[in-house]
Amino acid sequence: MSTLLPIRAHHLSSSPRIIKRSLISTTPAVLFRSRPCFLPSPLGLEAPRLLHRNGVLARAEDKARGGPSSSSSTQPPRTPPNSDKRLQDLEPSSGVCDPLCSVDETSSLDFEVNYQPKTDLLKALAVFAAAATGTVAINHSWVAANQDVAMTLLFGIGYAGIIFEESLAFNKSGVGLLMAVSLWVIRSIGAPSTEIAVSELSHASAEVSEIVFFLLGAMTIVEIVDAHQGFKLVTDNITTRKPRTLLWVVGFVTFFLSSILDNLTSTIVMVSLLRKLVPPSEFRKLLGAVVVIAANAGGAWTPIGDVTTTMLWIHGQISTLQTMKKRVDSEVDGKGQNTASVLASEQMAPRGQLVFAVGIGALVFVPVFKALTGLPPYMGMLLGLGVLWILTDAIHYGESERQQLKVPQALSRIDTQGALFFLGILLSVSSLEAAGILRELANYLDANIPNVELIASAIGLVSAIVDNVPLVAATMGMYDLTSFPQDSEFWQLVAYCAGTGGSMLVIGSAAGVAFMGMEKVDFFWYIRKVSGFAFAGYAAGIAAYLAVHNLHISLPTTLAQVPFLSGS
Known part of the structure; x- marks a missing residue:
């Protein structure tokens, strides 16, 4: 599960409009107009102060651009129509600050009124006290004598902090990193020697870094393609308005798009398209649910479509061809009313088609690179990123106004905190594996649940409630390739189960959370309208896969195996 921060569009009546890119996840960045950050004040924010502040910002921006300053103008500032209503809209009611704002954009009065040094000091002391308590507890002799129990308790506490991230107001990436370091400290204390623990950590870091580098490269490539509006090549070709046809087209396009891109990006792209094709209605929500299910299913179809399949592929549990040939995915049908809408057209950035072709080609080439060279997949991803980097630098050479289309700007927009979360979780799980805890859990499951199916x-059912990344990582630590070969x-x-199980709840996947935020879908609406069909499809997919596997039904993998092409 991932948390998607909502985006709000704020319009300034008297300040220039500045188009910025959002900092959400690995999603296509959503354009929005920024506003200055207004901190809440018990004195209230009156219209004259707002107009004065906006005028100051406007003059500063004019000065930065070298244009005429508005202060030098002899004409008084114009007040646009309905300015009172806009000023009321600008006044923050919740006190939530825009993520891109800074303190220097606010008045000193607002800052002084809201600054509470005693409260901040108490919070800082509480954090340091918790850190000191944890340090003393870890160095206690009981921890060294009961390493397995201590690590299990710490992992449980940390994992609970990740699950209840929103309630505790602590970011799961920070919790994951603290948990990883603490677990490895306990492992170093309880290991026969520090050298053994360091060797285990080095081995685990090498494996984890492959996944992190792979994800960073993939996220950057997707962000560059989106900055050039490359995905409009796909979405602009969907023009049908027939409900049933639209449902199938949206489902298939999302499925195949998600097999190359990440699930979150695919969901954002397709839901944005639906908002242009279909007016707000129950039918549009159902189509959005189809997008969520298709995105999760498509991600499980290829090794590069989902983080969990990427983890299994990099560590050798699955291969590219067999994964695509054997995977059976569910589909959901639905009904709606015929609607007519005009698809709004946005201008594609120059060279968008070229960047789209090179970017998608780089992603698809990764399995080919691994097969040809035998090198780890992240090397192929870094190769594609390097080629795209040089390409964008070349085609935008001398275009200072298009810096946002280059890789350095794209790197500032990717989901770095998500990559750090994966780093913390995978290192935490690897510490449990090094201590032998996961092997003991695997032996217990084998003794009590002999059926691996x-x-x-x-695992799929649990992934609808908790994050599937640690579930798959723990499973990989519990069973090695000697127990179950590639x-x-x-x-x-x-x-399949870890990739598609999250579709049963709207909060069970990053795609579902994005859909919930964009379409304002209620949790219980999803349960009533979608969860039953998602569970039926999930169960049908498992049954179909087992039937195909047990009946030894094989799909042709070469042209020579196709009867009417081979002449047999």
Whole structure:
């Protein structure tokens, strides 16, 4: 599960309009107009102060651009129509600050009124006290004597902090990093020697870094393509208005788009398209639910479509061809009313088609690179990123106004905190594996649940509630390739169940959370309208896969195996 921060569009009546890019996840950046940050004040924000502040900002921006200053004008500032209403809209009621604002954009009066040094000092002391308590507890002799119990308790506490991230107001990336470091400290204390713990940590870091580098490269490529409006090549070709046809087209396009891009990006692109094609209605919400299910299913179809399949692919549990050939995914049908709408057209950035072709080609080439060279997949991803980097530098050479289309700007917009969350979780799980805790858990499950299909199915059900990344990471630590070889039924089911199980709840996947935020979908609406169909599709997919596997039905993988092409 991931948390998607809402985006609000604020319009300034008297300040220039500045187009900025959002800092959300790995999603296509959503354009919005920025506003100065107004801190709440018990004295209230009156219209004259707002007009004065906006005028100051406007003059500062004119001065930065070298244009005429508005202060030098002899004409008084104009007040646009309905200015009172706009000023009321600008006044913050919740006190939430725009993520891109800074203190120097606010008046000193607002800052002084809201600044509470005693409260901040108490919070800082509480954090330091908690850190000191944790340090003393870790160095206690009981921890060294009971390493497994201590690590299990700490992992449980940290994982609870990740699950209840919103309630505790602590970012899960920070919790994950603290948990990882603490677990490895306990491991170094309880290990036979520090050298053994360091060797285990070095091995774990090498494996985890492959996944992190792969994700960073993929996110940057997707962001560059989106900055050039490359995905409009796909979405602009969907013009049908027939409900049933639109449902199938949206489902198939989302499925195949998600097999190359990440699920979150695919969902944002397709839901944005639906908002242009279909007016607000129950039918549009149902189409959005289809997008969520198709995005999660498509991500499980290829090794590069989802973080969990990427993890399994990089560590050798699954291969590219067998994953795509054996995966069975569910589809959801629905009904709606015919609607007529005009698809709004946005201007594609120059060279968008070229960047789209090179970017998608770089993503698709990664499995080919691994097969040709035998090098880890992240090397192929870095190769594609390097080519796209040089390409964008070349085609935008001398174009100072298009810096936002280059890689350095794209790197500032990708979901870095998400990558750090993966780093913390994977290092935490690797510490449990090094301590032998996951192996003991695997032995317990084998003794009490001998059916591996039930274990894989349970992983999918649990992934609807908790994040599927640590679930898959723990499963990989519990069972090695000697227990289940590459492309075995167990690993294929784990990839399918972990990828699609999150569709059963709207909060079960990043795609669902994005859909919920964009369409204002209620949690219980999703349960009533979608969860039953998603569960039925999930169960049908497992049954279909087991049937195909047990009946030894094989799909042709070469032209020679196709009867009417081979002449047999």
